[in-house]
Structures are given as structure tokens and as C-alpha cells.
Amino acid sequence: MNMLEIKNLRKRFGNTEVLKGVNLSLEKGEVLSIIGSSGGGKTTLLRCLNFLETADSGEIIVGGKSVYCATEGEKPVVTPEAQLSFGLVFQQFNLFPQYSVIDNLMLAPKLRAKRMSKSGKHESQEEILARAEELLTTVGLRDKRDNYPCELSGGQQQRVAIARALMLSPEILCFDEPTSALDPELTGEVLRVIRSLKDSERTMIIVTHEMEFARHVSDKVIFITDGVIAEAGTPEEIFEHPKTKKLQAFLSHTKNDQDFT
Amino acid sequence: MNQFIDITLDLLNGFSYTLTIFFVTLLLALPLGLIIAFGSMAKFKPLSALTRGIVWIIRGTPLMLQLLVVFYGPGLIMGQILMTEPTAVYLTFTINYACYFSEIYRGGIESISRGQYEAGKVLGMTKSEIFFKVILLQVVKRIIPPMSNEVITLVKDTSLARVIGYYELIYFAQRYQKNAGLLWPLFYTAIYYLVFTALLTFLFRWLEKKLDYFKA
Numbered sequence: 001m002n003m004l005e006i007k008n009l010r011k012r013f014g015n016t017e018v019l020k021g022v023n024l025s026l027e028k029g030e031v032l033s034i035i036g037s038s039g040g041g042k043t044t045l046l047r048c049l050n051f052l053e054t055a056d057s058g059e060i061i062v063g064g065k066s067v068y069c070a071t072e073g074e075k076p077v078v079t080p081e082a083q084l085s086f087g088l089v090f091q092q093f094n095l096f097p098q099y100s101v102i103d104n105l106m107l108a109p110k111l112r113a114k115r116m117s118k119s120g121k122h123e124s125q126e127e128i129l130a131r132a133e134e135l136l137t138t139v140g141l142r143d144k145r146d147n148y149p150c151e152l153s154g155g156q157q158q159r160v161a162i163a164r165a166l167m168l169s170p171e172i173l174c175f176d177e178p179t180s181a182l183d184p185e186l187t188g189e190v191l192r193v194i195r196s197l198k199d200s201e202r203t204m205i206i207v208t209h210e211m212e213f214a215r216h217v218s219d220k221v222i223f224i225t226d227g228v229i230a231e232a233g234t235p236e237e238i239f240e241h242p243k244t245k246k247l248q249a250f251l252s253h254t255k256n257d258q259d260f261t
Numbered sequence: 262m263n264q265f266i267d268i269t270l271d272l273l274n275g276f277s278y279t280l281t282i283f284f285v286t287l288l289l290a291l292p293l294g295l296i297i298a299f300g301s302m303a304k305f306k307p308l309s310a311l312t313r314g315i316v317w318i319i320r321g322t323p324l325m326l327q328l329l330v331v332f333y334g335p336g337l338i339m340g341q342i343l344m345t346e347p348t349a350v351y352l353t354f355t356i357n358y359a360c361y362f363s364e365i366y367r368g369g370i371e372s373i374s375r376g377q378y379e380a381g382k383v384l385g386m387t388k389s390e391i392f393f394k395v396i397l398l399q400v401v402k403r404i405i406p407p408m409s410n411e412v413i414t415l416v417k418d419t420s421l422a423r424v425i426g427y428y429e430l431i432y433f434a435q436r437y438q439k440n441a442g443l444l445w446p447l448f449y450t451a452i453y454y455l456v457f458t459a460l461l462t463f464l465f466r467w468l469e470k471k472l473d474y475f476k477a
Contacts, residue, residue, distance in 0.1 A: 050383050051382070051383075052379050052382065052383065080385055083382070083383070083385050084385045086383070087383065088379075088383040090376060090379070090380065092374075092376050094374075094376035094377060094379065094380035095380075096377070096380070096395050097399065097475040097476055097477045098398045098399060098402075098475045098477065107384075107386075107394060107395075108381075108384035108385060108386055111386055111387075111390050111394065112385055115387075148474060148475050149475070150475055150476040164384070165383075165384075167384075168384055168385060
């Protein structure tokens with residue numbers, strides 16, 4: 001069964017149609033990389049999945065359950081469950097500066113437990129703390145638990161952000177160019193963490209400019225340009241045998257860039 | 262010497278009126294300012310236009326004039342004075358300062374990056390949780406310097422209360438000038454203001470230090 005199914009997703013900003021009907025499916029544990037030039041719609045697609053933008057029309061189905069279904073002129077209300085089906089790691093980390101690392105992880109789950117305490121079943125403070133410490137160990141930052149974000153390097157901040165997103169146990173974890181704001185020597189540690197998540201069978205969607213990384217970590221790659229999926233396939237198909245002219249041009253540009261560095 | 266002590270104590274009594282105006286205004290204007298800030302940022306255009314219009318009028322006219330209008334205005338229209346002097350003072354000062362505070366709040370709130378709201382949203386937090394648990398403290402940290410300016414101005418603006426005949430420090434000091442021909446008590450009041458603003462300056466420094474543990 002598909003973990004995620006996206007049907008005919010459309011989004012326009014004013015007169016510009018940014019997503020012109022995107023269809024996509026992903027199985028549990030699969031890793032999807034989205035590549036494409038800036039302004040092509042890849043970040044908008046990710047933001048629509050996380051409901052930071054609301055798609056104008058189309059349907060999002062997670063684990064066989066429709067979590068969002070909009071028709072032209074009618075947008076549904078996003079339920080908390082729908083919101084929490086997806087997690088997002090931002091390009092700029094967006095940690096909460098006034099909270100220590102461990103509190104960054106625990107803030108949202110604690111508030112959620114407080115909200116749910118009215119309706120009965122909820123996670124206890126001890127369980128939340130135990131899970132937070134476990135996740136910090138997973139991302140290799142157990143010893144930074146009491147530090148503040150401003151005391152961490154960019155790479156460490158991004159690893160905290162990944163752990164924070166995992167605290168809400170999303171079905172699908174999304175990354176929006178997770179290494180673009182990092183110094184080159186810091187990208188490795190973040191990519192290693194993402195790779196380790198793949199080994200633990202986590203379903204992930206990664207918008208990235210790191211072609212080498214996309215090639216190695218993904219099960220599927222899609223190339224988005226002008227608001228549509230121009231090409232989709234396995235990493236081998238996309239990177240070794242690109243069919244469309246646009247993808248060939250895009251790949252040769254990025255290759256040239258890499259030769260420079 | 263006895264006279265000096267007597268006058269010092271009498272002025273201290275006058276200063277207690279000053280302090281009351283100061284604290285009542287602060288207590289009411291701080292939350293009211295936040296409400297006005299939300300009003301001026303409202304997506305509903307008529308509300309934000311109305312709020313910004315009020316802020317313009319309040320910030321665009323002298324506080325002294327506002328005191329006179331609030332206290333004597335109802336009398337002109339309805340033939341009787343509606344409220345006592347202290348009520349008029351508290352009301353006018355509160356509205357006036359809330360308008361100034363609202364602009365400081367608005368600047369602070371709008372300076373927080375959108376990413377902070379978005380991070381809260383994707384973590385399933387509600388709008389009010391995001392505001393109170395994530396945004397507010399960052400806003401407070403950023404607005405401390407402009408707020409300390411405004412609060413120190415308030416200490417001295419309290420002296421305007423005397424235009425409608427309400428007591429405060431300078432009112433007390435001027436009685437010595439009128440009744441006994443003594444001018445020095447009036448100059449002496451400066452010490453009271455200076456000591457109090459020094460305390461406030463320390464308080465704001467301490468607060469700034471206290472929030473120094475994070476960068477926002």
C-alpha cells in the first residue's frame with residue numbers, strides 16, 4: 001500500500017500557477033528526492049504537504065486516509081492529525097532560540113500532551129523526556145542537551161531540528177534544502193544523519209541541490225520544472241539516462257558547478 | 262534644617278502621587294498596548310485602519326491637550342464634569358501610553374522571522390501556543406531598549422497631571438513658591454526624578470542581562 005499519494009495538486013499565487021497538477025506516490029520507507037531549478041515549484045510542493053501553503057485543488061492521502069482534499073474554490077480545514085502526518089526540516093533550521101536543545105525537542109510534544117490531557121490518553125512528561133534524549137543520541141548530540149541554539153554550529157542546529165521534527169513521529173519527514181544554509185564542511189554530518197534515518201525505514205521527501213547525495217540516498221527522484229513533474233524515476237534513470245532536454249540541461253549545469261568547487 | 266526635612270518629607274508625599282500615576286498607567290497600558298498592536302496588524306482592513314487612525318490622533322496631539330479634553334470636554338458638551346481628576350489622569354495616560362507601546366510591540370512582533378511561526382505550525386502547535394511560548398519572549402528581548410525609553414519618559418510626563426489640578430511632585434513643590442516664596446523645593450524635585458529613573462535604568466539593564474542567554 002502507498003504511504004503517500006498526491007493527486008493532481010495545484011497551487012497558484014496571484015496569476016502565477018506554481019504547481020500545475022502534481023501526481024505522486026510513495027511507499028513506506030521510501031526516500032524521494034526532488035530536484036529542479038529555483039522557482040520550479042519544488043519548495044511550494046513541500047510547503048503544500050506541510051500545510052504552510054494550502055493547495056488550491058487536489059488530494060493528499062497518507063496511509064490510505066485522505067488528509068486533504070480541495071476542489072477549486074473550496075479549501076478544507078487542516079486537522080491537527082493531518083498536520084502531524086508530515087514533519088518538516090527547514091533550510092534555516094528555525095530552532096526556538098530561547099529554549100535549550102532538549103526543550104526545543106520537548107516543547108511541542110509537551111503542549112500536545114497538555115491539550116490531549118482533556119480527552120484522556122496522552123504521553124507523560126517522563127516519556128517525552130526519555131524519547132527526546134534517545135533522539136538526541138540518534139543525531140549524536142546527547143552532550144549538547146542543555147546548550148542553547150546560538151551555542152551550536154549550523155550543522156549541529158540542523159541535527160537538532162531533525163530530532164525535533166522526529167519528536168512528533170510524523171509518517172513522512174520532509175527536508176527543504178537541509179544543507180543549503182551550511183558551510184560546505186558541515187553538510188556531511190547532516191547528510192549522515194539523514195542517511196541513518198533511511199536505514200531505519202523512515203519515509204522521507206528531500207528537496208535538495210546535493211545531486212551526489214540524492215543519487216545515493218534516494219529510491220525515487222523527481223525532477224520538477226515549471227510546476228510539473230517533468231521526469232520521475234530511479235536515481236539511475238534520472239542521473240544516468242535523463243530523457244528530457246530540460247533535465248539533461250539541468251544536470252549538465254549542476255555538474256559544471258561541481259567541477260568548479 | 263528642620264525645614265529641609267519637613268519639605269523633603271512633604272515632597273516625598275507628593276512623589277507618591279507621581280508614583281501612583283506611573284504604576285497605574287504602566288499596569289494598564291502594557292496589556293492595552295498589546296491589544297492595540299494586534300488591532301493595527303489585523304487582516305480585517307477596517308479594524309486596522311481604525312486602530313491606526315486612533316494611534317495617529319493620540320500620538321499626533323500633546324498629552325497636555327488630551328488631559329484637558331478628557332477632563333473638561335464632557336463638561337462642555339453635557340454641562341457637567343463626568344470624572345474626578347485622578348480618573349481623568351489615569352484614563353488619559355493609559356490610552357496615550359498604550360498607543361506608543363503598541364507601535365513598539367508591533368515593530369517587535371513584525372521583526373520576528375516567519376520561520377519561527379512556521380516551525381511552530383509544522384510541530385502542531387496552535388496559534389496562541391506559538392505566540393505565547395515561542396514569539397513573545399523574543400519580542401520582549403527585542404523591545405527592551407525602546408521600552409525603557411518610553412517608560413522613563415512616562416516618569417517625567419506624570420508632571421503634566423497638574424494642568425487639570427491633580428497632585429504630583431511638582432504641584433507640591435510649587436506650593437512653596439506660591440505660599441512661602443521658596444524656589445529651591447521646585448529645583449529639588451529633580452533629585453526625586455533622577456533617583457527613580459536611575460532605579461528604572463538598573464532594572465532594564467538587569468532585564469537585558471537576564472535575557473542575554475539567547476540570541477534572537
